[in-house]
Amino acid sequence: MSFNFTALTLFSSLSSHISLTYGLSIESLKWAASAFTIGIFFAFLIGHSKYFEYEPKLGVLVAGLAVSIPQFLIPFIGNFIAITALRIVQGLAMAAIPVFSYQAGTVFPRHRTLAIGIIVSGIFIGGFLGSTLGPELTLHIGWRFTFIVFGLVTLILTLSYVALIPDKYLPPKRVAKEEVMEFSVWREKFTVIWGFTFFPGLWIVFTLAPLIHFISESMYEVSGILSSTILESSYIVWSYIPGVALALLKHSRLNARSLFRSVALTQAILYVLSMIGALAILLIHNPTTFLALLAILAAVQGTGPTFWSVQTIAYPKHIAHKAGYALGVISNSAALVGPIATLLISSLGPTNIWLLIIALNIAGVVITLIGMRTRLPVEKFSSRTFSTSS
Template sequence: MGRWKSVILDTLLMTAGFGTLTFMGVARPDIIKHFGIPDSAYELQHIAYVFGLFVAFLIGHTRLYEGSFKRSVGIVVSWAAIPQMLIPFVGNWNAVVFLRFIQGFVVGLVPLFSTQIARYFVAERPFAKGIILSGIFWGGVFGSISARYLLGYVSWKMGFILTGLVIYVVYALWYAFTEDFEIRHPRGGEAKVNVWKLPFTWVLGFTFFPALWVIFTIIGFSSSLGYKMGWTKSHVATLSTTLSISKALWSIGFGYLGYQLSKKNTDPRGLFNAIVRVMIIAYAVAFLGLVVYSKAMLAGNYSLALASVVLVGALQGTGPAFWTSAPATYPQEVVPRANFALGLISNSANAVAPTVTDLLAKHSETLALAELTIMPLIGILTLLIVRRMRLPVEE
């Protein structure tokens, strides 16, 4: 039971870390008024945050996250908490944009927790990881609800300070009941494998790229298209919340499926085949969802769009499997480095996807929807390729 206690604590910390960041969106009118900026300038903070999610994986290759696991997690949550508490005190909007970029580094929790659960589980890894990853989306849902409630009682500035403190309160609880261990990144002659020199690393990293391409694009794209068609703020918020809940539930559901498939064969190849199967199924469901979503958005059918995002959320079902691929396929001593390498390759989608989709949409909304819809098929093709490759641990 101790192992699952760690999973629950990790999920709570993910929920707190990502949940508090939703306060920026909820307090949008107050922030725009305070800084005297146009809507277009406000969007810069979100672009900076998403780019920070990408840069976070570069930081994982430094010595910053070596040594104590608990200390490393403390550094990561501080990337979110400290800027959160500084934002009310800076008088320059560009400084806020920079602080939001720093907050994107909180995604470093994902590879760190992957390294942790690799120590505790084998077949159960996808299920454990699915529960932990769901915390990102529970954070979005509950963070948004609690932020609206909080703004009814305190100023937006005090709200930022309080939500920053919440992260540290949850971290203190997590710290008290979590087992520590040492993280080491072998260097030079120590490492049996250079993860960056393996074609397997690049292809495997790219298997998650199409999922993130859609995940980090579809909410903003839906909002833009929805408002253009005359949907209300309530309509757009409901669509976003439905997608977040869907992703959280698919994350847990596909994680459990991964566990059921993994326990049949727990050698590296058996675990990897289970990972590939789960990701292919998730992409197939999401593809059907995106076909329906495209039809709904072109027709302006809100009810159909709302139903479609329930299926589109299956994209997140690829996450639990992907984030357990490193401990299944790489030698144990390079798993932490492999986690960050795979995260960097896959999360490069964050840096370009929203911009590319927006440019396509300006030319043709149909073209932009086709681009999003084809992504799961690219994911499936990449998975079929990587399944035939030799695993690093088999070298």
């Protein structure tokens, strides 16, 4: 995950070099840089197809190739449309998330939220490496070879995963036909509700990153690079906090319903903390306080590990991986509407961005609380199995 997203963020950090080489405007490259969010949505849509649902290694392979191959091509293609298309393809990197979260939930059931947090933190570790190591390496070998180096590392890691990970740690490749016919994740009310609990969180995380420079410099006269570094670093820390907290509470000893409630309640608290951070930033116009409050605002990233933890809690094991793709399609629809909507709202002034973030956090709390009251698919499956056996 780290090197997948190092490659994804490398484009933004080296956009000035790409602009000079190809004669493309920085403004147009900004659109190309954010185009990968479209691919993120389609990553889960493709992953939910029959070709990938029961071939988990194929899904991970496609995710890795979708990142590495464009890394090899972009340095030699100067056409804006082609570059944008390749950036959309790179968004397919997220197709590996349901497989990884399934593994975390089944291999580390007592610490699934922490395990998923470690995996998800790779997104922001990759962002940090892409924005720091990438430009430094470019000074020595040029931006083209920097792209190729990161693409090569991503390819090697992907092939290593496919070759070395035993099948026993992966979702089942085949499921009995009667089990598939009896149970559909898309017909479950819980799937839709829980899928939308992460919609606000993703909207905030994926759209605040490119705007934090503009906000910090225009509203608080604070370095955009410093603000971005603090925000990204805080995202990494908040990826671990929910898992550590739930482990200390020994929540793994609970049954499915109680286990889910503890995870969902943690998610609601994270949204509340993020809302408090955004509200305080809006009301307190102090540069130093602004930087400190960014660390609280970043609590929204903790909703990622809690959201993906539910995949192996709320669903029967034989369809948990399918549920992951369905939840991903719903939640990542934010990647389609979020960036465009936020850019339009931000054109009215930075204050509106904070109002939007506050509203999104409130929506996250409300939908999560509704999800807590919804019957879990695993409960329905268990009762159905019991009645059949009786």
